[in-house]
Amino acid sequence: MNNVDDPRFCTFYLGDLFLGISVTCVQEVIRYQERTRVPLVSDVIHGLINLRGEIVTTVDLRHRLELEPRQPDDQEPINVVVRHDEGVVSLLVDEIGDVFEVADEDFEPLPPTLKGVYRDFVRGIYKLDRKLLLILDTDRLLDLPNVSNVPGLEPADTPNIPHVTPITEVVPS
Numbered sequence: 001m002n003n004v005d006d007p008r009f010c011t012f013y014l015g016d017l018f019l020g021i022s023v024t025c026v027q028e029v030i031r032y033q034e035r036t037r038v039p040l041v042s043d044v045i046h047g048l049i050n051l052r053g054e055i056v057t058t059v060d061l062r063h064r065l066e067l068e069p070r071q072p073d074d075q076e077p078i079n080v081v082v083r084h085d086e087g088v089v090s091l092l093v094d095e096i097g098d099v100f101e102v103a104d105e106d107f108e109p110l111p112p113t114l115k116g117v118y119r120d121f122v123r124g125i126y127k128l129d130r131k132l133l134l135i136l137d138t139d140r141l142l143d144l145p146n147v148s149n150v151p152g153l154e155p156a157d158t159p160n161i162p163h164v165t166p167i168t169e170v171v172p173s
Contacts, residue, residue, distance in 0.1 A: 007104070009126075009135060011097030012080060014061055015068070019093075019134050020100065020126075025082045029096055032076035044144065046092055049079070056081065058090040064141060066117045070094075084142050091141075100133065102126045 009020030010029070035047030035058055046058040058079065062069055070077065077092035108125045110118070123137040 008099050008101045009133065010080065011100055011133060012078070012093040013095040013097060014065065014093060017065075017067075017134060018097065018131050019061075019136055020097075021080070021082065021091075021136050021138050023099055025084070025138055027081040027083050027088060030079045030081065032092075033079060033090075042144075049090060051081065051088070051090075054088065056088050056090050058092055059142065059144075060092050061141075062092070062094075064117075065121065082138060082142075084138065086142070089142055100126075100128070102128070102133070 006022060006024050008023040010023045010026045011018060011020040013019070030051075033049040033051070035049045037047045038045055043063045044060060046060040046063075049056050049058055060077075061067075074094075077094060078096050079090040080093055080096070081088060081090050106127045108127060110122060110124060114122075118134070121136055121141050122134045124135050126133040126135065
């Protein structure tokens with residue numbers, strides 16, 4: 001599968017992983033914001049932030065991708081705010097990279113030996129100079145059907161990602 005419409009990707013790091021998402025779904029990149037924890041939800045949901053009057057759900061990508069959690073002495077994560085079918089969501093990343101424009105000939109599908117969470121959330125790999133760029137599938141990544149930590153709590157009872165009208169202005173990093 002090649003990239004959809006735009007060969008440009010907003011890149012970021014989670015530990016040693018170099019990851020990217022389509023630049024067309026990125027609304028803005030902002031510094032870490034204090035968040036309000038939401039009780040009774042999975043640790044994938046890091047909390048809620050107030051982004052210029054809009055309530056935005058934050059997703060801890062480290063937890064979602066089953067990576068080691070941030071350590072107390074690590075620097076605060078950065079918010080990559082993305083537009084999604086359900087509204088606006090903030091992805092917490094360790095460090096922001098550049099916007100990369102890639103060529104179709106550098107695209108590689110996932111190797112069949114790749115298993116686990118990466119098989120679920122990575123849609124392909126681009127070969128760059130001295131590193132690989134893993135492209136995340138934001139639709140699958142943000143598909144959080146039941147994020148409850150409470151046994152017996154139905155998905156309809158769990159907080160959903162709020163529907164927010166996207167802001168069209170993109171703030172450069």
